[in-house]
Amino acid sequence: MSLNLDSKNIDLASIDPDLWFTLLHLARRGGLRKGVFISTPELAKDLGTSQQTASRRILELEAKGYIKRSVTRKGQIVVITEKGADLLRAVYVALHDSISEALKSIVITGEVFTGLGEGAYYVSLNGYRLQIKEKLGFDPYPGTLNLKLTEPSDLYFRELLNHRAGILIKGFSNGKRTYGSAKAFKAKVKDIDAAVLLIERTHYGIDILEVIAPVNLRQALGLRDGDRVSVEVQLT
Amino acid sequence: MSLNLDSKNIDLASIDPDLWFTLLHLARRGGLRKGVFISTPELAKDLGTSQQTASRRILELEAKGYIKRSVTRKGQIVVITEKGADLLRAVYVALHDSISEALKSIVITGEVFTGLGEGAYYVSLNGYRLQIKEKLGFDPYPGTLNLKLTEPSDLYFRELLNHRAGILIKGFSNGKRTYGSAKAFKAKVKDIDAAVLLIERTHYGIDILEVIAPVNLRQALGLRDGDRVSVEVQLT
Numbered sequence: 001m002s003l004n005l006d007s008k009n010i011d012l013a014s015i016d017p018d019l020w021f022t023l024l025h026l027a028r029r030g031g032l033r034k035g036v037f038i039s040t041p042e043l044a045k046d047l048g049t050s051q052q053t054a055s056r057r058i059l060e061l062e063a064k065g066y067i068k069r070s071v072t073r074k075g076q077i078v079v080i081t082e083k084g085a086d087l088l089r090a091v092y093v094a095l096h097d098s099i100s101e102a103l104k105s106i107v108i109t110g111e112v113f114t115g116l117g118e119g120a121y122y123v124s125l126n127g128y129r130l131q132i133k134e135k136l137g138f139d140p141y142p143g144t145l146n147l148k149l150t151e152p153s154d155l156y157f158r159e160l161l162n163h164r165a166g167i168l169i170k171g172f173s174n175g176k177r178t179y180g181s182a183k184a185f186k187a188k189v190k191d192i193d194a195a196v197l198l199i200e201r202t203h204y205g206i207d208i209l210e211v212i213a214p215v216n217l218r219q220a221l222g223l224r225d226g227d228r229v230s231v232e233v234q235l236t
Numbered sequence: 237m238s239l240n241l242d243s244k245n246i247d248l249a250s251i252d253p254d255l256w257f258t259l260l261h262l263a264r265r266g267g268l269r270k271g272v273f274i275s276t277p278e279l280a281k282d283l284g285t286s287q288q289t290a291s292r293r294i295l296e297l298e299a300k301g302y303i304k305r306s307v308t309r310k311g312q313i314v315v316i317t318e319k320g321a322d323l324l325r326a327v328y329v330a331l332h333d334s335i336s337e338a339l340k341s342i343v344i345t346g347e348v349f350t351g352l353g354e355g356a357y358y359v360s361l362n363g364y365r366l367q368i369k370e371k372l373g374f375d376p377y378p379g380t381l382n383l384k385l386t387e388p389s390d391l392y393f394r395e396l397l398n399h400r401a402g403i404l405i406k407g408f409s410n411g412k413r414t415y416g417s418a419k420a421f422k423a424k425v426k427d428i429d430a431a432v433l434l435i436e437r438t439h440y441g442i443d444i445l446e447v448i449a450p451v452n453l454r455q456a457l458g459l460r461d462g463d464r465v466s467v468e469v470q471l472t
Binding site: 012013014015017018020021024025027028030032033034035036045046047048068070072077078079081085088089091092094095096097098099101102105106107108109151152153154156157 | 248249250251253254256257260261263264266268269270271272281282283284304306308313314315317321324325327328330331332333334335337338341342343344345387388389390392393
């Protein structure tokens with residue numbers, strides 16, 4: 001089966017979902033690489049439809065040139081044509097792109113607010129600062145950009161960060177007291193390299209995102225309280 | 237977006253094709269990695285449906301837990317949940333497996349018949365034999381297993397080989413006459429390493445497949461004329 005690598009630019013809106021899934025089931029039975037014996041009861045079971053519907057779908061796929069079909073003594077044999085393979089591939093590429101993007105990064109948007117200065121304090125401690133330099137690749141400006149997340153979708157993606165390993169910033173003790181560990185995710189705010197910092201023990205709830213960077217982001221981007229800012233957070 | 241790598245074993249037959257495609261369109265708009273503003277007219281256009289249908293699909297996806305939705309002043313924001321991501325991923329994995337398999341090999345089945353001995357003659361010529369040893373990794377038994385393809389699906393996959401580069405076996409001249417080039421594809425017959433040989437100038441039509449191997453396949457597999465044999469042909 002030669003699945004061409006050049007895109008055929010098939011408009012996904014033009015695809016009939018039911019026909020596409022029928023083609024998927026034929027592919028799973030091997031139809032992209034050999035002739036597949038298909039009995040209507042089997043196909044109906046695959047599709048979760050009646051036999052009548054399964055039969056109709058096969059005829060439609062044939063009429064549209066997505067499969068070739070031949071009827072033998074033993075039953076019908078079906079192969080997926082190049083045109084059919086292109087249809088499968090168009091969805092595959094769209095899915096692949098969306099999934100790969102999502103595996104790499106998420107986007108969280110929130111409103112700038114003036115925080116308690118807690119993050120600024122932590123970032124200025126050498127116990128954290130030196131690790132940030134080493135693990136994130138920049139010397140952090142002693143201050144954080146605080147974003148308040150208001151939309152449920154941003155809270156959802158913020159919550160996902162809790163379940164990701166991120167980059168560990170180890171806790172430490174300076175003799176007087178101990179400081180808990182944190183995790184960081186590399187990030188971008190506009191075009192500025194930054195990081196999101198999740199401190200283990202914090203006074204903030206999970207509706208807050210603390211962003212650090214080598215520069216004062218508020219100043220560099222001319223931000224004021226209430227401005228909305230999107231942060232692209234690297235998951236890998 | 238954490239698309240878990242362990243399979244959720246979602247039964248593809250249980251997936252509603254229309255809902256799945258709606259989810260795909262949301263993923264293409266970024267719903268796996270951020271909150272997406274969705275207007276019903278836009279979604280209807282994506283899906284090629286009426287606005288009423290598009291609205292109903294969104295509500296169904298929400299009711300089934302595949303998306304989270306919130307209505308704001310500006311419109312509705314949608315994110316794809318872990319459960320929704322799993323549903324997208326189940327289809328992605330099934331497609332990926334079918335496509336990868338098809339990119340690697342195809343299966344052609346035919347009936348054993350006794351040929352003209354033309355293939356055996358060619359294979360015994362040093363001009364071909366030494367190239368076969370070098371490029372396919374075995375010293376060919378001086379004879380070919382000839383298969384007659386009877387099913388349209390096998391002819392279809394046989395035809396695909398014409399459009400593939402394969403492994404070039406160069407033509408040569410021995411002073412008396414010239415011999416044309418051929419192409420070969422590595423193959424397996426049962427568990428025996430073999431190859432399919434497509435000779436440029438042959439007396440055979442495209443309903444014939446000639447298989448060579450380091451052993452006499454007919455003998456090794458106890459084959460007789462009329463027996464059906466499947467050959468797994470490597471495309472890469």
